[in-house]
Amino acid sequence: PHPEAALNLDEIEDLAKGLLTRVAYAYYASAGDDEYTFRENSYAFKRYWFRPRVMNRVSKVTTSTTFMGYPVSLPVFICPAALARLGHPEGEVNIVQAAAKEGVAQGLSINSSCSLDEIQEAKTSDQTLFFQIYLDRNRKNSENLLRRIEKDGYKGIILTVDSAVPGKRERDMRAKGDFQAPATGGANTNGTKGVAQAISGYQDPDITWDDVAWMRSITKLPLMIKGIQSVEDVEKAYKNGVKAVVLSNHGGRSLDFSPPPIDVLYELRQRRPDLLNNSKFEVYIDGGVRRGTDVLKALCLGAKGVGLGRPILYGNTGWGEDGVRRVLQIIREEVETGMRLLGVTRVEDLKPEMVRYMGHDPA
Numbered sequence: 322p323h324p325e326a327a328l329n330l331d332e333i334e335d336l337a338k339g340l341l342t343r344v345a346y347a348y349y350a351s352a353g354d355d356e357y358t359f360r361e362n363s364y365a366f367k368r369y370w371f372r373p374r375v376m377n378r379v380s381k382v383t384t385s386t387t388f389m390g391y392p393v394s395l396p397v398f399i400c401p402a403a404l405a406r407l408g409h410p411e412g413e414v415n416i417v418q419a420a421a422k423e424g425v426a427q428g429l430s431i432n433s434s435c436s437l438d439e440i441q442e443a444k445t446s447d448q449t450l451f452f453q454i455y456l457d458r459n460r461k462n463s464e465n466l467l468r469r470i471e472k473d474g475y476k477g478i479i480l481t482v483d484s485a486v487p488g489k490r491e492r493d494m495r496a497k498g499d500f501q502a503p504a505t506g507g508a509n510t511n512g513t514k515g516v517a518q519a520i521s522g523y524q525d526p527d528i529t530w531d532d533v534a535w536m537r538s539i540t541k542l543p544l545m546i547k548g549i550q551s552v553e554d555v556e557k558a559y560k561n562g563v564k565a566v567v568l569s570n571h572g573g574r575s576l577d578f579s580p581p582p583i584d585v586l587y588e589l590r591q592r593r594p595d596l597l598n599n600s601k602f603e604v605y606i607d608g609g610v611r612r613g614t615d616v617l618k619a620l621c622l623g624a625k626g627v628g629l630g631r632p633i634l635y636g637n638t639g640w641g642e643d644g645v646r647r648v649l650q651i652i653r654e655e656v657e658t659g660m661r662l663l664g665v666t667r668v669e670d671l672k673p674e675m676v677r678y679m680g681h682d683p684a
């Protein structure tokens with residue numbers, strides 16, 4: 322079918338599921354242990370309901386905003402995700418080109434299946450492309466990579482910290498299959514314990530906040546810390562001079578029963594509202610976002626932007642670059658419609674009093 326045939330992100334996942342190999346779908350879909358966090362990431366959004374306002378002159382809306390100071394067309398960014406070539410031969414090149422055309426920010430994974438040279442060919446100099454790393458047990462490798470990233474013109478670094486080790490992902494472990502290590506990562510084993518185990522061997526479980534200071538001594542690029550799962554660690558990031566965090570549990574792929582990021586954001590709003598809408602600090606979230614209304618709820622509670630992980634991989638699987646663009650267009654239209662029906666015409670006018678929490682108190 323044509324990309325336009327898909328009306329929402331779940332339909333795009335259904336289409337991709339029919340196209341992916343068993344090993345690839347198991348890797349993309351898998352999450353930790355019994356996948357409670359994976360499911361709850363999405364369900365949690367359903368506990369927040371709107372308090373819409375009407376008759377607010379909403380014919381003209383704009384979804385423009387900024388991501389780490391860079392102008393973007395949508396408060397939605399593309400999460401770093403490994404191995405886009407499992408879904409489509411052009412892999413991450415499709416995603417980078419779609420992001421440029423749609424004017425959205427992206428984090429490119431260190432575990433991408435396309436090489437740095439291939440991405441360099443594909444990207445434009447003005448797109449908001451960040452590079453996501455895990456620190457290598459051998460810091461010299463990380464240092465060389467950080468220098469290359471800066472030289473290649475990436476706009477910033479995302480350090481992912483929620484995967485000291487990969488979670489126990491049984492779907493992935495069961496599917497196994499021989500597996501070729503990706504172009505940019507440090508692994509060279511095949512997937513006898515699943516794809517995730519095969520590509521993560523170089524990641525250092527012993528990183529600490531001191532490594533953030535070390536990274537700053539190597540590169541001047543702006544830094545985001547991705548994978549913060551508690552208010553205490555948001556405070557720690559802020560105290561360590563970090564400019565931005567992504568509240569994330571890796572799409573449920575790491576610790577099962579890590580809380581949904583929207584609930585961590587809500588707790589942060591209650592306990593430290595000063596860290597939200599703060600000119601020196603930005604808070605992003607990802608995990609389980611499948612509707613424009615999910616995006617709007619997070620923005621009302623004070624998130625600067627919201628990330629999409631699996632839906633992008635599924636769009637790429639179905640139609641390559643056009644599929645990734647379709648995912649972003651669906652979300653863009655849903656965000657615009659939601660803003661109009663909420664009575665808001667600018668992203669910065671989304672406010673905490675426009676949502677109410679309907680469940681038990683997560684804080």
Ligand code: FNR
Binds near residue numbers: 430432
């Ligand atoms: C990821 N994620 C991820 N994160 C990261 O920092 N580096 C990476 O290499 C990867 N790789 C990866 C592969 C696959 C297949 C998935 C599904 C996810 C996590 C990702 O950035 C993001 O946090 C979640 O995917 C967000 O949740 P949703 O949107 O998938 O529900």
